[in-house]
Amino acid sequence: MTSGANLLAVIERQRSELNKSESKVADAILRNPEEATRSSIANLATQAGVSEPSVNRFCKKFGASGFPDFKLQLARSLASGVRYVSRAVEFSDDINTFPRKLFDNAISALMTAREDLPLVAIERAVDHIAQARRVFFFGLGTSAAVARDAEHKFFRFNVPVSTHEDAMMLRMLSASGGVGDVFFFISHTGRTRVLVEAAQLAKNTEATVVSLTHEGSPLAAQSHCCINVDVEEDTDQYLPMTSRLVQLVILDVLAAGVTLRRGESFTPYLARIKDSLKETRFPPS
Amino acid sequence: MTSGANLLAVIERQRSELNKSESKVADAILRNPEEATRSSIANLATQAGVSEPSVNRFCKKFGASGFPDFKLQLARSLASGVRYVSRAVEFSDDINTFPRKLFDNAISALMTAREDLPLVAIERAVDHIAQARRVFFFGLGTSAAVARDAEHKFFRFNVPVSTHEDAMMLRMLSASGGVGDVFFFISHTGRTRVLVEAAQLAKNTEATVVSLTHEGSPLAAQSHCCINVDVEEDTDQYLPMTSRLVQLVILDVLAAGVTLRRGESFTPYLARIKDSLKETRFPPS
DNA sequence: GACTGTATGTAATAAAACTACATATACTAT
DNA sequence: ATAGTATATGTAGTTTTATTACATACAGTC
Numbered sequence: 001m002t003s004g005a006n007l008l009a010v011i012e013r014q015r016s017e018l019n020k021s022e023s024k025v026a027d028a029i030l031r032n033p034e035e036a037t038r039s040s041i042a043n044l045a046t047q048a049g050v051s052e053p054s055v056n057r058f059c060k061k062f063g064a065s066g067f068p069d070f071k072l073q074l075a076r077s078l079a080s081g082v083r084y085v086s087r088a089v090e091f092s093d094d095i096n097t098f099p100r101k102l103f104d105n106a107i108s109a110l111m112t113a114r115e116d117l118p119l120v121a122i123e124r125a126v127d128h129i130a131q132a133r134r135v136f137f138f139g140l141g142t143s144a145a146v147a148r149d150a151e152h153k154f155f156r157f158n159v160p161v162s163t164h165e166d167a168m169m170l171r172m173l174s175a176s177g178g179v180g181d182v183f184f185f186i187s188h189t190g191r192t193r194v195l196v197e198a199a200q201l202a203k204n205t206e207a208t209v210v211s212l213t214h215e216g217s218p219l220a221a222q223s224h225c226c227i228n229v230d231v232e233e234d235t236d237q238y239l240p241m242t243s244r245l246v247q248l249v250i251l252d253v254l255a256a257g258v259t260l261r262r263g264e265s266f267t268p269y270l271a272r273i274k275d276s277l278k279e280t281r282f283p284p285s
Numbered sequence: 286m287t288s289g290a291n292l293l294a295v296i297e298r299q300r301s302e303l304n305k306s307e308s309k310v311a312d313a314i315l316r317n318p319e320e321a322t323r324s325s326i327a328n329l330a331t332q333a334g335v336s337e338p339s340v341n342r343f344c345k346k347f348g349a350s351g352f353p354d355f356k357l358q359l360a361r362s363l364a365s366g367v368r369y370v371s372r373a374v375e376f377s378d379d380i381n382t383f384p385r386k387l388f389d390n391a392i393s394a395l396m397t398a399r400e401d402l403p404l405v406a407i408e409r410a411v412d413h414i415a416q417a418r419r420v421f422f423f424g425l426g427t428s429a430a431v432a433r434d435a436e437h438k439f440f441r442f443n444v445p446v447s448t449h450e451d452a453m454m455l456r457m458l459s460a461s462g463g464v465g466d467v468f469f470f471i472s473h474t475g476r477t478r479v480l481v482e483a484a485q486l487a488k489n490t491e492a493t494v495v496s497l498t499h500e501g502s503p504l505a506a507q508s509h510c511c512i513n514v515d516v517e518e519d520t521d522q523y524l525p526m527t528s529r530l531v532q533l534v535i536l537d538v539l540a541a542g543v544t545l546r547r548g549e550s551f552t553p554y555l556a557r558i559k560d561s562l563k564e565t566r567f568p569p570s
Numbered sequence: 571g572a573c574t575g576t577a578t579g580t581a582a583t584a585a586a587a588c589t590a591c592a593t594a595t596a597c598t599a600t
Numbered sequence: 601a602t603a604g605t606a607t608a609t610g611t612a613g614t615t616t617t618a619t620t621a622c623a624t625a626c627a628g629t630c
Binding site: 037038068069071072073075076077078079089091093095096098099100102103104106107110111113114117119122123141142144145146148149152153156189191192193194196218239241244245248249252253255256257259260263264270277280281282283284 | 322353364381387392407427429477481524537566
C-alpha cells in the first residue's frame, strides 16, 4: 500500500475502503493521532475495540514493519505539519491556539507546494527573466504586495524592473511590449479580468508572458510560460494567506535561479547592493 | 533538560557537556539519526559501545520518558525538516536541488518561529490595532512589500490604514500622531535609521508604537510593544528571504486576532468585502 | 445449507525496555 | 597517599510490549 509522505492523509483517504476492524483502528487513530503515537498496541486496541493483532495487521497494511514502526511513521507524519486538513481559525479559538493554526497552515501550504514543484516551468521562467531586456511584475490586491516584493528582488539583476497596479497602465504597458520584454503576472485565481486582458494584450506583442497562477485558469491560457501554484486557500477564511506565501517562495526560487544563471562572478555585484545599505543603519551594538 | 522542538539540534548543542558513555550514545545517534529511529535499544547500545541502561538514561536526560518515546521525538525532529542548519544555495546546485532548498529554508524558518511565538506581544498588538483610530504601516525595502501586504489585510477592519515609504512622509506622519494612532514599524534588522527615527518621533506623541522587528534592536527600544522575530537570514544569501515570510505570517496572526476581537457578527462584513471582487473576475469554468 | 475464503480473536512466544542493584571510576578531604 | 563519597556505568532479572501461530467466527457462493 501507498508509502506516501503523509501517513495520516493516506489513512484518511483509504478510510472508506477498510473492513470493520480496520476502520475501527483507523477511527481510533484519526480521533487522536498524537495520542496514538504515544500509546501501546494494547492501549490502542482497547481504544478501537479490537484485538491487538488487528492493530498489528492494520499497521502492516499501511506499509509499516510493525506497530512501533507505524508509530514512528505516524509521528513523522504529525511533525511534518502536513495536517490532514489545514485547520481553520474558529471564533472559539484563543491566543494559545489560533497563532499556531495559522503557522501550521502556512507551513503545510509550503510543504504541499514543495512536493510538487513545477520545475520545468520554473526553469523556463528563469531563462526568460535572465535574458530579459526589461521585466514587469503585475499583480493586484494581495498579489500587488507580492509583485512589489518581486521588484525588490529582481532589480538586482541588472534588468529594468517595474511594478504597476493602475489598470490603465497595465493595459498600455502590456500593449507596448516588444522582443525581450517579460510580463510577469501574479494572481491566485488567474481570473482577474484586468490581468487576463493585460496578459492577452501582451501576448499579442513580441513580448513574453509569464504567469504565476492557478493551473488551467484564463490567465494561464494567455501565458507563454505558466508556473502553477494550486494552493487551496481556506474559503472560510476571509483573508488570503497561504497562497501568497507560496508565490513569494517561488519568486525566491526564480531569483535564485537567475543568480545561478549569472554565475559566480555576479556575487560581488549582489554584495555591493547589499553593502549599500550599511550606512542607512545604526551599527550593531 | 531542554525539551526544545528539535531534539537533534539539542543533542548537538549539548554534545560537549556530556559524560563518556552519554557522548558515545550521542555520537552513535548523530552518526545516523535516521537509523537510530529504527533500531532497538539493544542495537543502539551496541552501536555506541555502551550498555542498554546507559542509552535509556541518555533518553531520559533529553526529556523523553524512555527509549521508545525518545525515538518518537527523534523521528519528529527528523521529519520536521528543521535540519540542524538550513542549507544555502550553492553555485553547483541545479534545478533539482536549489528550489527544494529554498522551500526547506522557508519551512524551517516558519517552524522555528512557530515554536517560540511572542504571544504576549501579539496579544497586546492586537489590542492596540483593534482599538486604533488609524494605523500606519511603515517598512522600507523588502519590508515595504510586507507593509503593503498588511495594508491589504487591515483595511478590512473599519480602520483607516496606510503605508508609506517616503522618508519625509514617515517623519511628518510620525510626528503627527495622536491618541488612538498606531504606528506599526516593520524591519528585519531594526536598525534602519529612517525607521528608528520615525519611531522615536511617534513615541514622543500620544500615539502607540508597535514594531515587528529584531529583539533588542534600536527600533524595539522605541516601541511600546515589540513583536520579536529573530529569524536568522542566511548571510551568504544576498537576497532577504525567510524573515519576511515570518513577518507576513505574524501579520496574518494579528489580522486573525483582530477578527476574533471583532466577534462573529463581523464575518458578514468581511464576506461583503470579499464578494465585492466577484465581478472583477471571469466566472469559474 | 454446506463450502470456501476472509476476517477477527485467543493464547503462547519472542522481543524489547525498564528497574533494582552491583561494581567501577573519579573526585575530595584528611 | 588513602579512605570516603559521589557519580558513572554495567549486569541480570522483571515487566511490559509486540508478534506469531493457530483457532474460531463470519460472509459470500454454489
